[in-house]
Amino acid sequence: MRFSGFPGDERIRFIFGKRDGKSMIEGILVEGLIYGIMVLGVFITFRILDFPDLTVDGSFPLGAALMAQCILTGVNLWLALLIAFAGGVMAGVVTALIHNHLKVPNLLAGILTMTMLYSVNIRVLGNRANVPLLNEETILTKVSEYFSGVIPDEYILLLFFIIVALVIKTAVDIFFRTDLGMTLGAMGNNEQMVISQGVNPKTLKTIGVGLSNGLVALSGAFAAQYLGFADVGLGQGIIISGLASVMIGEFLIMKSNRIGVLTFCALIGSILFHAVVYFGRYYGYLIKMTPNDLNLIKGILIIILLVLAQSGKLKKVSRKVVAEK
Template identity: 65%
Template sequence: MIEGIFVEGLIYSIMALGVFFTFRILDFPDLTVDGSFPMGAVIMAACLHGGIHPLTGLLLSFCGGLTAGAVTAAIHNKLKVPHLLAGILTMTMLYSVNIRILSNRANLPLLRVETLLTRVHDYTREFIPPEYASLLFFILVVFIIKKLLDLFFITDMGLVFGALGNNEQMVRVQGINPATLKLIGVGLSNGLVALSGAFAAQYQGFADINLGQGIVVTGLASVMLGEFLLKSNKISVLTLRVILGTILFKAIMYLGRYYGYYINMTPNDLKLIAGILIILSLGATNFKGIKKGSRS
């Protein structure tokens, strides 16, 4: 039970890191996430059923999400469409694209297909139980992704991304094209989201075009919960708290799913809980800002 919460939290933390990139670093509200997450899942499922190596499937899933994010940024840049509308347009189109990838099917099971996780379980079967093997595997995966992001954000390009989110005009003055940065940034963000979807499909044993329904809310709630756990401006701490916030969010959802019946709560109410968490987080943030302002 506990290891399942941690595994799901780690898988979805990859998605939350992508959401963190667009919402907190780029200041680019992006709803493409609801389409790129299932896109990663369906690409991975199609690759596995086609006999393609799981690592190649992960790479293709990442590239699919990268392309989806780039399309959103291109619509925003070239057609001057607002962030949210550009994301909604891409998300809507991805629904049809995802069905096409699954050969006009809504879902595809992976129970009898060799996945990356089944290979990990086969290699570690003599040493540790499968559930703990999955946990250790995703700890390693998330650690690598976090380290790569930490290193990326301290490069010149990473620092420019931070400047873009704070002051786009300043970036223009430096002779850098913000449109190009948004194309790269939103693309990388959705690449991470699609990668998370690919891992989620393998862990859950199926890919479904509705996997991404409301996933952006999960990402936002995870980011905001993490902000209450740790306070720092260091990028290594910022990425760590996103991961911890996702695990905490999954734990809260677990409690709501398995113990909510005491207050007549059903699984259908989980989206309500996620929304309330975001509202409470926003309210607490605003309250802290007002409190600090009154002290000064």
């Protein structure tokens, strides 16, 4: 195996290795859905709470590391998912507490937690940077065994992750339709309004950022099982992937204030983003691109989306001015 320092390489081998017989479409969809759970988390902080949170670069591998360690020590796999989620929540809570009580800007608070998590994650992995899981029993191998023969093998994981993503999406939708969820939404919009309601915005931020990182860690836990390893570098650039996915989703689908539509956009955005990355990875060589260039490509993608979004805004404004005249 050629070592490139890019964790995606192993992913490629795993997804497209002949022994699995996985198709390109399935690879994109499954990966898009797994990372889609993370995108839902990023969507909550960036779009609903208006709290740009960089903790996710650390909480994603934290979820993966916790899951890997639980698998190796034989913890019940479903309990392991819960532990990964709880670990993510705690990471988010730390960021929120740093921001709330030390009056540190939210970006810096996230970077602080993310940096500390790097060490924590290596500890969780047992002082190693990478833990392979290829021959271990995971939720995915269990699911595959259980449904083998009932559903064509190549569709089992796809169906499983469609269900998982939809269940989590629905849970998020329901949460944001409760009084608490709506108040979180109002805070991202207008913090003074929330204060005027007698609610402490610090408490709300702690809940929101915690929840978001819980989802990100959950996504990491599934990713570790799917990739067959947990790596401390898994989180590198996660925030960029998440943000790009959110923006692609928003860009392609009509604006709406219905939470169900917004979370759906986030999932679709994630799938499309992974399609773009896939083509970059496999056909990039045509323009002499290597997998190491992917982060550059992701960044450029976000810049292009920002430019497009802003020119769209400009158009809207000019249209409005014309209409008023």
